[in-house]
Structure formats: C-alpha cells, structure tokens
Amino acid sequence: MLRNMFDTGTWETICKQCGRCCFEKIEDEDGTIFHTSVPCRYLDVVTRDCNIYERRFQINPECIKLTEELVRELRWLHDGCGYRQALGLTNKREKKGSKF
Numbered sequence: 001m002l003r004n005m006f007d008t009g010t011w012e013t014i015c016k017q018c019g020r021c022c023f024e025k026i027e028d029e030d031g032t033i034f035h036t037s038v039p040c041r042y043l044d045v046v047t048r049d050c051n052i053y054e055r056r057f058q059i060n061p062e063c064i065k066l067t068e069e070l071v072r073e074l075r076w077l078h079d080g081c082g083y084r085q086a087l088g089l090t091n092k093r094e095k096k097g098s099k100f
C-alpha cells in the first residue's frame with residue numbers, strides 16, 4: 001500500500017504538517033539526539049507551514065527530502081510523524097539515544 005502511495009505521487013500527503021522535524025537538533029558525542037526549540041528560518045511557527053515549500057531544496061541545502069529509506073534510518077523523527085506511522089515504525093526504536 002505504501003509503495004502505491006509513493007508511486008502515485010501521494011507520498012507527501014502522509015505528512016501531517018506538524019513541523020516538528022523542522023526544528024534544529026543536536027547530537028552529542030554519545031550519539032544522543034536533543035531536540036531544540038529553534039525552528040528552521042523558513043518555518044512559520046504558528047501555521048507550521050514552510051514559507052518556501054515548493055523551492056525548499058534549492059533555497060535551503062540543509063532541507064532533507066524524506067524518502068521511505070530515510071524515514072526508516074533517521075533516529076530523530078518522532079513517533080507521531082505520519083511517515084513513521086505509515087511505515088509501522090511507531091514504538092520500534094531504541095529508547096536510548098533520543099531525547100524526544
């Protein structure tokens with residue numbers, strides 16, 4: 001089912017637009033990830049809309065295009081993320097190493 005969503009171009013509709021992935025994160029020397037309250041400069045913190053969404057990859061080289069593979073790899077996406085939920089990854093990460 002998820003593959004069909006990806007193939008038909010509806011992958012991005014899985015995003016809940018919560019904007020939580022658009023805040024800076026810090027990883028310490030032990031690999032523990034800390035989430036900060038510092039938003040991406042292009043995030044509207046009230047509406048949680050990206051102000052440059054259509055051109056985000058051209059304007060902000062730090063913006064990451066989430067793929068199914070990346071969603072499975074990234075340790076800093078929270079369990080409420082629509083992509084993690086769609087892939088059945090909720091509550092399937094190690095508790096150690098993430099402060100979120």
Ligand code: SF4
Nearest residue numbers: 015016019021081082
């Ligand atoms: S955390 Fe997940 S659901 Fe929320 S904005 Fe980011 S990609 Fe979308």
